Amino acid sequence: MKIATWNVNSVRQRQPHVTRWLEINSPDLLLLQEIKCETRAFPAESFSSLGYESVAVGQKAYNGVAILSRLPFTVTQRHLPGLELPETGEHQARYVEVEAGGITVGNLYLPNGNSGGADGYAAKLAWMDALTAHARTLLAAETDFILAGDYNVCPTDDDMAPGIMGADDALVRPETRERFRALQWLGLTDAVRAVTPRGSVYTFWDYQAGCWPRDRGLRIDHAMLSPRVAERLLDAVPDRAVRDEVQPSDHVPMVVTLR
């Protein structure tokens, strides 16, 4: 079973890249983040013609997540349980979850946390707390699951090119990393680090400053596996070749292979 996650930075800009990638790699599921369109504008037909049915949770201009699957699936969540919604306005489109092939697959786009001042960062931490609580619920029900997507977290200094971010950046602050570790302490496995314990395994390179040619990247896209799923782990690796394509996303797909 092959499950991939990819922040595409606008699905309408990246639709050719996504269909090409599906044709070459044939994952069972592909989790997309930052589709940056309303649900009704999601180009589902271009994927269903390749054998992938989809569920999209979008909003205007920002955020937005979708899951493509060539396996039969049922939608189990369209937002992260336990998050208090703002009193005004719609909640942000950052979570969708399906059950497919006997596994619950959560697709998440965690807030960056660098905009909106102190409130913006507090919202990121609250989101992470809600994710941990949801993971705890799934574990209590003995559900096999994977929580994958753009976490906007560099778990350790090994996950970022030297000097690329200040210590006060929301992606690396101690409170952020502490909450990422809380997921691991529940018993979840960081798939990439289970396969490659040390060294740079980047999934993102900024468009600016020649970050990609100089390999100055970040590891911020992750797949966290529940214990029984972790026992089935064969491989977890980013597909770096995609970053060399014309007009690429700044993230590349990260592919998890299970027995």
Next chain:
DNA sequence: ATGACCCGCGCAGCGGGA
């Protein structure tokens, strides 16, 4: 080198990204 890019929105330039 304090530099550099890309997206949506909407038609200039800004907020957001990480």
